[in-house]
Amino acid sequence: MTDLIRSESQPQPGAETIGNIECRAFIDGRFVAPVNDGRFDCINPATGKIIAKVASCDADDVDLAVRASRRAFDAGHWSRCDPEFRRRVLVRLADLIEQASDELAVLETMDTGKLIRDSSTLDIPGAASVFRFFGEACDKLVDETVPVGPGALATITREPVGVVGAVVPWNFPLKMASWKCAPALAAGNSVILKPAEQSPLTALRLASLAAEAGMPEGVFNVLPGFGPDVGGPIGLHSGIDCVGFTGSTEIGKRFLGYASQSNMKRIWLECGGKSACIVFPDVRDLEAAAKAAAAGVFFNQGEVCSATSRLFVHKNILKDFLPLLLQATQAYEPGDPMHSDSGMGAMISEEHTERVLSYIAKGRQEAELVAGGNRILLDTGGCFITPTIFLGAAPDSVIASEEIFGPVLCVIPFESEAEVVSIANASIYGLGASVWTQDLDRAIRMSRALHAGSISVNAVDHVDVRTPFGGVKQSGNGRDLSLHAFDKYSDLKTTWIALGKTA
Numbered sequence: 078m079t080d081l082i083r084s085e086s087q088p089q090p091g092a093e094t095i096g097n098i099e100c101r102a103f104i105d106g107r108f109v110a111p112v113n114d115g116r117f118d119c120i121n122p123a124t125g126k127i128i129a130k131v132a133s134c135d136a137d138d139v140d141l142a143v144r145a146s147r148r149a150f151d152a153g154h155w156s157r158c159d160p161e162f163r164r165r166v167l168v169r170l171a172d173l174i175e176q177a178s179d180e181l182a183v184l185e186t187m188d189t190g191k192l193i194r195d196s197s198t199l200d201i202p203g204a205a206s207v208f209r210f211f212g213e214a215c216d217k218l219v220d221e222t223v224p225v226g227p228g229a230l231a232t233i234t235r236e237p238v239g240v241v242g243a244v245v246p247w248n249f250p251l252k253m254a255s256w257k258c259a260p261a262l263a264a265g266n267s268v269i270l271k272p273a274e275q276s277p278l279t280a281l282r283l284a285s286l287a288a289e290a291g292m293p294e295g296v297f298n299v300l301p302g303f304g305p306d307v308g309g310p311i312g313l314h315s316g317i318d319c320v321g322f323t324g325s326t327e328i329g330k331r332f333l334g335y336a337s338q339s340n341m342k343r344i345w346l347e348c349g350g351k352s353a354c355i356v357f358p359d360v361r362d363l364e365a366a367a368k369a370a371a372a373g374v375f376f377n378q379g380e381v382c383s384a385t386s387r388l389f390v391h392k393n394i395l396k397d398f399l400p401l402l403l404q405a406t407q408a409y410e411p412g413d414p415m416h417s418d419s420g421m422g423a424m425i426s427e428e429h430t431e432r433v434l435s436y437i438a439k440g441r442q443e444a445e446l447v448a449g450g451n452r453i454l455l456d457t458g459g460c461f462i463t464p465t466i467f468l469g470a471a472p473d474s475v476i477a478s479e480e481i482f483g484p485v486l487c488v489i490p491f492e493s494e495a496e497v498v499s500i501a502n503a504s505i506y507g508l509g510a511s512v513w514t515q516d517l518d519r520a521i522r523m524s525r526a527l528h529a530g531s532i533s534v535n536a537v538d539h540v541d542v543r544t545p546f547g548g549v550k551q552s553g554n555g556r557d558l559s560l561h562a563f564d565k566y567s568d569l570k571t572t573w574i575a576l577g578k579t580a
């Protein structure tokens with residue numbers, strides 16, 4: 078771990094490792110230089126320093142990885158093995174992630190600027206638990222026999238789809254990779270993972286851990302690089318049967334286009350959000366609701382797809398609620414992400430910081446700024462924004478309707494249940510929603526009325542490996558996590574056997 082931190086203070090020009098972490102592509106069971114020898118700088122957004130030179134892959138590397146993946150798939154060592162073997166390898170991989178968790182947490186924090194506290198207690202253990210869950214599940218799912226009468230035997234069996242592309246974002250790099258790769262691998266597919274260009278390091282480390290866990294060559298490949306260079310060719314390659322994508326709605330739509338221009342590969346999308354948190358006057362503990370509302374938008378610098386960035390507060394409690402919210406917000410003062418007492422870390426990049434600041438500038442015209450609104454700690458060379466709250470934005474204003482993906486909250490008063498349902502649903506997104514009430518009937522009515530993939534009642538954004546996660550409308554299709562994730566990465570085969578005379 079100290080090696081990793083030392084590598085940043087003394088970056089090696091052109092270095093292809095950070096500490097002992099490989100920064101080349103991982104294809105067919107080994108680390109290799111990209112075909113066209115491209116590299117890009119990997120930057121720590123909390124310091125602005127280069128931490129590594131990472132392989133910048135392109136369409137030629139995608140083609141190599143697809144060939145290796147297909148060879149592995151056709152050989153059947155993984156795709157047609159006894160699933161007990163897949164279980165052992167994936168559970169071993171979960172163990173290895175846990176053993177390497179300190180190193181992975183430091184890598185994740187250096188790469189993204191997120192708090193080390195969160196990397197080490199949430200991101201890395203979360204990724205391990207996802208590999209463990211899907212590993213454990215792979216030899217426990219059973220196929221179906223259909224009651225079709227004595228003259229035939231009809232079975233429905235699951236088969237892996239083939240070669241799966243996994244294209245993931247930078248906000249939870251290892252966790253998002255696990256959400257795609259674990260179910261796809263457990264179902265018997267070969268996988269090509271493309272991490273975001275802002276955060277490739279833990280994906281590369283995952284490749285070496287997968288090899289150590291005993292995953293056969295070619296089954297798992299990692300191609301770092303830029304979206305148009307690697308993500309585009311993955312979307313367009315006719316040797317890829319399915320893509321699991323997490324990222325923006327804009328790029329998600331491009332993947333639908335890639336599929337239509339190539340082989341109609343199936344595209345599963347987890348995209349943007351603008352989730353609502355709704356606080357009714359009968360909430361039991363106003364302070365707990367205020368703390369949760371702050372966490373719902375400021376956790377991980379607000380770089381969370383399901384962040385509850387629209388907070389609807391009933392007008393009768395707004396006067397009491399707002400001071401509690403402002404107090405809770407003080408816990409999110411940004412600072413060095415490696416320090417345990419920092420409340421938020423750094424934003425992912427200069428570019429994204431500018432984008433969030435431009436939304437804040439717009440917000441100053443559209444609503445009343447009641448907290449934050451500044452870039453701070455400029456002397457660190459890092460990208461830090463204070464937790465920001467706007468009051469009274471019109472529901473259809475820019476800051477209350479577009480995904481900002483930063484620590485920016487819009488507080489909007491409401492008067493009636495019908496009104497808040499209608500405003501909350503008037504969004505192109507539908508990822509999550511949170512409802513605070515003690516009235517059971519109201520909780521159930523709201524859960525049924527809100528257009529979102531997950532509803533948390535008296536909690537915000539509750540995510541669990543055993544329950545599905547995903548959205549409706551332009552937040553995406555399909556679901557990550559839970560046993561339902563297997564559906565995305567397997568095909569159903571019907572076999573109908575006409576029987577001879579039965580006794």
Ligand code: NAD
Pocket residue numbers: 244245246247248253271272273274302303304305307308309312323324325326327328329331347348349350381382383480482508547548552553
């Ligand atoms: P992004 O869409 O810019 O990038 C996501 C991935 O797509 C990256 O790997 C990127 O390199 C790749 N990509 C970029 N341009 C591409 C192109 N032209 N062709 C093919 N691939 C391309 O998103 P981001 O900025 O990395 O992440 C933020 C977004 O992700 C937010 O909108 C957020 O809501 C969303 N997100 C959604 C979920 C979810 O589960 N719904 C989870 C996390 C993040």
